[in-house]
Amino acid sequence: MPTPTLDRFFQVCLPAIEEELRLAVAFAGGPGLEALHGMLAYHMGWEGETSGPNASGKRIRPLLVLLACAAAGGEWTDALPGAAAVELVHNFSLIHDDIEDNSDLRRGRPTVWKIWGIPQAINAGDAMYALAQLSVLRLQHTASQPAALQAAVILQQTCLALTQGQYRDISYEQRHDLALDDYWPMIEGKTAALVAASAEIGAIAALADHETCSAYREFGRALGLAFQAQDDLLGIWGDSALTGKSAESDLVTGKKSLPVLYGLEQKGLFALRWLAAPVEPADVPALARQLELDGAREYTRQRADELTNAARQALERANPQGEAGQALVQLADWLLGRNM
Amino acid sequence: MPTPTLDRFFQVCLPAIEEELRLAVAFAGGPGLEALHGMLAYHMGWEGETSGPNASGKRIRPLLVLLACAAAGGEWTDALPGAAAVELVHNFSLIHDDIEDNSDLRRGRPTVWKIWGIPQAINAGDAMYALAQLSVLRLQHTASQPAALQAAVILQQTCLALTQGQYRDISYEQRHDLALDDYWPMIEGKTAALVAASAEIGAIAALADHETCSAYREFGRALGLAFQAQDDLLGIWGDSALTGKSAESDLVTGKKSLPVLYGLEQKGLFALRWLAAPVEPADVPALARQLELDGAREYTRQRADELTNAARQALERANPQGEAGQALVQLADWLLGRNM
Numbered sequence: 187m188p189t190p191t192l193d194r195f196f197q198v199c200l201p202a203i204e205e206e207l208r209l210a211v212a213f214a215g216g217p218g219l220e221a222l223h224g225m226l227a228y229h230m231g232w233e234g235e236t237s238g239p240n241a242s243g244k245r246i247r248p249l250l251v252l253l254a255c256a257a258a259g260g261e262w263t264d265a266l267p268g269a270a271a272v273e274l275v276h277n278f279s280l281i282h283d284d285i286e287d288n289s290d291l292r293r294g295r296p297t298v299w300k301i302w303g304i305p306q307a308i309n310a311g312d313a314m315y316a317l318a319q320l321s322v323l324r325l326q327h328t329a330s331q332p333a334a335l336q337a338a339v340i341l342q343q344t345c346l347a348l349t350q351g352q353y354r355d356i357s358y359e360q361r362h363d364l365a366l367d368d369y370w371p372m373i374e375g376k377t378a379a380l381v382a383a384s385a386e387i388g389a390i391a392a393l394a395d396h397e398t399c400s401a402y403r404e405f406g407r408a409l410g411l412a413f414q415a416q417d418d419l420l421g422i423w424g425d426s427a428l429t430g431k432s433a434e435s436d437l438v439t440g441k442k443s444l445p446v447l448y449g450l451e452q453k454g455l456f457a458l459r460w461l462a463a464p465v466e467p468a469d470v471p472a473l474a475r476q477l478e479l480d481g482a483r484e485y486t487r488q489r490a491d492e493l494t495n496a497a498r499q500a501l502e503r504a505n506p507q508g509e510a511g512q513a514l515v516q517l518a519d520w521l522l523g524r525n526m
Numbered sequence: 527m528p529t530p531t532l533d534r535f536f537q538v539c540l541p542a543i544e545e546e547l548r549l550a551v552a553f554a555g556g557p558g559l560e561a562l563h564g565m566l567a568y569h570m571g572w573e574g575e576t577s578g579p580n581a582s583g584k585r586i587r588p589l590l591v592l593l594a595c596a597a598a599g600g601e602w603t604d605a606l607p608g609a610a611a612v613e614l615v616h617n618f619s620l621i622h623d624d625i626e627d628n629s630d631l632r633r634g635r636p637t638v639w640k641i642w643g644i645p646q647a648i649n650a651g652d653a654m655y656a657l658a659q660l661s662v663l664r665l666q667h668t669a670s671q672p673a674a675l676q677a678a679v680i681l682q683q684t685c686l687a688l689t690q691g692q693y694r695d696i697s698y699e700q701r702h703d704l705a706l707d708d709y710w711p712m713i714e715g716k717t718a719a720l721v722a723a724s725a726e727i728g729a730i731a732a733l734a735d736h737e738t739c740s741a742y743r744e745f746g747r748a749l750g751l752a753f754q755a756q757d758d759l760l761g762i763w764g765d766s767a768l769t770g771k772s773a774e775s776d777l778v779t780g781k782k783s784l785p786v787l788y789g790l791e792q793k794g795l796f797a798l799r800w801l802a803a804p805v806e807p808a809d810v811p812a813l814a815r816q817l818e819l820d821g822a823r824e825y826t827r828q829r830a831d832e833l834t835n836a837a838r839q840a841l842e843r844a845n846p847q848g849e850a851g852q853a854l855v856q857l858a859d860w861l862l863g864r865n866m
Contacts, residue, residue: 214686218708304626312655319682323679342660346554349554356645
């Protein structure tokens with residue numbers, strides 16, 4: 187559970203984020219376009235079967251935008267168009283990723299392409315992309331024209347980085363010679379770039395100076411990388427990956443995660459087994475133990491720790507102010523599982 | 527053939543457009559990303575088998591940006607980032623449309639998805655989209671910050687309109703009750719929006735006043751609609767649609783074009799035959815004749831004429847200056863087949 191300070195921000199900011207998102211997505215609708223709007227509203231978790239908070243995701247990225255804005259001395263409400271923009275970029279990329287990865291389910295519900303087909307789903311993702319960019323440009327009305335331009339450039343560079351990370355991820359599926367060095371560029375694009383942009387755009391909306399904006403960016407980047415390393419750890423040694431749901435273990439899905447790439451590079455017993463044949467759920471406990479014996483669990487934990495420390499240090503350099511500053515520290519701790 | 531004045535602009539501007547496009551697309555590359563860049567360079571017609579001008583398309587939209595800028599009193603070189611942006615948006619949408627329409631060929635070459643598969647092609651289109659938006663934002667360096675913001679908002683609204691038009695187009699495939707009223711909103715999004723944006727962004731890069739920018743926008747919009755009506759006419763009664771290549775006739779591909787929708791609304795002999803069974807190439811000459819007897823050819827020609835006149839009038843209101851102004855008039859005539 188989030189701490190009281192962070193929880194207060196959740197309670198105030200999340201409804202405002204949701205309202206801003208609904209306003210942004212409404213631009214896709216209009217006469218004869220109700221069904222297009224409906225696809226986007228379904229994906230955002232607002233419509234259709236089992237809609238609601240569980241279908242929406244946690245809205246961590248937009249919250250990070252608002253907290254960074256407030257902690258950098260701005261009014262968090264001024265950053266709302268930026269907050270909506272990063273969440274819409276995240277969701278545009280999910281709609282397309284689900285097609286590219288052939289995923290039937292997202293947050294427990296059928297994916298957009300499973301319901302409406304690939305052509306409409308590609309197009310709905312493109313519409314979400316355009317809505318994101320229109321949203322970030324509205325920072326010209328709440329912050330300033332130069333801030334809006336700066337944030338728009340950062341968001342576009344982030345979208346480019348997302349596609350570069352996704353290009354690597356897709357192309358890795360064909361490769362059997364992957365090394366640790368292949369991991370970080372993929373994660374920088376797929377995960378870290380958008381978290382870095384979220385923190386930076388918040389600071390930009392507060393009209394913070396260049397150095398402060400850079401420190402927030404670095405905080406977001408390290409936080410994103412640390413979170414991914416942590417997530418990779420749980421994907422193999424987390425409770426649900428080892429027990430009941432071992433079919434969902436990263437060892438079964440074949441995900442090229444940090445521990446797996448480390449394990450392959452050791453060329454030990456894990457690597458031998460991994461390269462021999464696909465992993466069945468029944469193999470998971472023994473293979474996870476072998477991967478741990480080959481040093482991958484310790485290695486991944488160390489990387490996650492280093493990155494967490496780097497995130498802390500960057501946040502100190504950003505010198506976050508007030509309750510929002512405390513909430514940012516708590517958000518990082520919460521995301522990295524430090525208070526569980 | 528273009529007239530001498532227009533031809534001079536072609537010769538000076540096209541190499542500059544190509545250079546700006548190459549600079550813009552280079553941002554997608556980098557270590558380990560050569561193949562991603564290669565997909566985009568292939569689609570742009572620069573690499574791969576049968577690369578060259580025929581594989582690149584005519585670059586009409588970026589030329590329109592530059593001519594509008596010069597005719598509105600600006601330096602055409604200042605508009606180059608805007609010119610590259612509209613061409614990249616056009617090509618992003620082609621990469622995705624080819625997947626959505628299941629098209630194997632584009633400008634006589636295999637489409638991106640046919641070569642690299644659907645996942646990489648969706649992602650390559652997304653990368654092209656991001657490059658387009660980064661390009662338009664560079665107008666802040668060649669024109670001004672407010673001009674760049676204004677152009678970026680217009681380009682994003684255009685991208686949203688493209689997806690709305692494409693949504694209609696895809697959803698029309700399932701419908702048998704289409705009427706003339708369904709045609710124009712689809713074409714406004716799929717064709718007219720980007721031509722309108724091209725002319726308007728050129729005027730914005732020239733820092734023209736609001737009224738002039740609107741006149742250029744209206745010129746582009748009417749030009750785009752007129753061009754589409756003309757194209758629909760040629761798709762049924764053009765030489766190649768009626769003779770040798772009748773397999774490519776819009777009557778065979780089943781395209782919901784303006785004459786077809788008019789013909790369906792007459793509920794005459796054409797409509798009876800169209801709704802009865804798919805059209806074979808051998809049926810084309812007789813069916814085209816029937817559609818003409820039902821009044822569709824004359825109706826479409828009248829709409830094209832009205833729209834052409836509207837484009838002329840809007841261009842007069844824009845009061846285009848100098849040789850670029852003459853070239854714009856000639857470009858419109860050339861596109862609408864008036865000097866052929």
